[in-house]
Amino acid sequence: MSTDLPTAPARRVDVFDGIRGIAILLVVVSHGWALWPVTWISDHAVPSAIFRSGNYGVSIFFVVGAFVSTRALLRGLDSPVGLNPAVAFVRRFLRLSGQLYLLLGVVVLVSVFDLGDPFSDKVTRASVLHIGTYTWNWYLQGHSVAARSDLGHLWYLSVDLQVFVVILLLVHLLRRHRAWLVVALGALLVLCAWWRFHVSGTELLYVSLLRSTVRMDAPVAGALAAAALPYLGSLRPYARPAATVSLVALVPLLHLNVSNASYFSWWGLLLDAALVTFVVSCSLAVPPPAVTRAVGNRVLTWLGRWSLGIYLWHYPVFYFVSRHTHEWRWQARTVLAVLVCAAMVWFGHRVAERRVTTLLRSPVWEELSAGVWPYVRRRSRSMRVNRRLTDSSLMPKRRFTRS
Structure with missing residues (x-):
């Protein structure tokens, strides 16, 4: 076991932010059907791979996010103060909830004053309640009709926090047996893969897209990579070429995971493997210059750092602009939606995100x-x-x- 891993330099952080920047672009354009015509997309392979890759982007968020958060938990175990599970959970909850609760407040105000809002007060209250308690994906499985469709994308945050709790409990229970933590996460990943195939093959696709146990293979894979990282020091000489190969492999996997059926097949698991290889390789060694230029440039890094706010605001903004601009051309409607989304992301950052970041940096934790x-x-x-x-x-x- 090698524990003398190099500290994460700025370039490695930029690469992780950059690949999340790619993910948020894919998620946003996959929801663009609310603004522009999409009949021509299915007739062309390249546009179809780009405009229908929301699941691909979510897998990136899951793997990279779980990898980073699990490494933080393990560093907490090794720190002089140790890891307090309750404190770790509260910090994660605050990290996700800052802009989320601001968004929910804006949604409630819009439902009250917007005469064109198609959702009743009862539907809005139920939706806001389950989103705020991170049970939204469970609620949607049985109440999709009685839920706000403009907030459907927030299922991701519910699954993210639920899986984080599972990983946190495993880290805490096996804190004195790191090797057994790797074994437990590996066994959990195998179980998740089997259950993924079973549910997607026997139940409705809609249920598979929302069920926590079906979507948790990617975050568990990221957590496994973080737990196994100290044992992989001998692979450091191969890390730089592995980072390049895995990044190149993500390109065809984008096309191979376009449809939901292919995503829930072996191609989805290969996507997890490629992402795990990428994050592990970039953590064992400084990423090659070609990788840094490809995914660590300023534009993608900036998008990755603002990805949470963009993810939260873009979908309800798209819906809002779409229902108020029926007679507009789709180009003008898209420009307006992008501008409004940018304004709301900036607003959320100023009002909530900065305060949450300052709070989480407080020594009181x-x-x-x-x-x-x-x-x-x-x-x-x-x-x-x-x-x-x-x-x-x-x-x-x-x-x-x-x-």
Whole structure:
């Protein structure tokens, strides 16, 4: 086992942000059917691969996000203060919920004042409740008709937090047995792959797209990569060529995962494998210049860093602009939707994202991770001792006389 892995330099961080930038572009254009005509897309292979690759983009988010978050959990275990599962969960919840709750507030205001909103108050309340409690994907499986369709894309956040809880529990329970953590995550990944094939082959496709246990293969693969990384130091000489090969392999896999049926076949699992190879290779060694230029450029890096806000706002904005511009040409409607989306992403960043980031950087989290309850017990014990001393000092002193 080799634990002397190189620290992540700026180029490696840029590569991870850059590939998430590619993912958010694919997700956004896959939802563009709300703005522009799509009848011509199915007749051409290249546009079809680009404009129908939302699942491909979500897999990138899952693998890279789980890899980064699991590495952070493992670093927390190795830190002097240790890992507090409750604190880790609250931090993750705040990270996802900052802009999300702002978005839900805006949706409620729009439903009240927008006379063209097609959803009833009851549907809006139920949708907001389940999105805010991260049970949205469960609710959609049985109540798709009684749900706001302009918020359907938020199923991703529900699955993300649910799988994070599973990974967090495994990391905490096996914190003293890192090798067994790798074994457990590997076994869980095999089970997820089998269950993925079973559900997608026996149940409705709509259920497969929303069920947590069917979509968790990608985040579990990312978590497995992070847990196994310290054991892969011997592969460091092969890391740079592996990063290039895996990045090149992602290009044909984009075309091979266009349809939902192919995505839930072996091609989807090969996509997970290619993404895992990419993130592991870029973590074992500094990415090659060609990889950095391809996915670590400024544009893709910027998109990756703002990807959460873009993901949250683009779909409801597309719906809103579409229903208010029926008579517009699709080009003008698209330009307006992009501008409104950019404004809302900036608004969300200024109002929520910056404050959440500042809060998460506060040193109070280290104090909480070190153990707030031992501190409370020590403080209460000290207060009891001081109280006894104070009470004893107030008692009248007994005088002793010789008999």
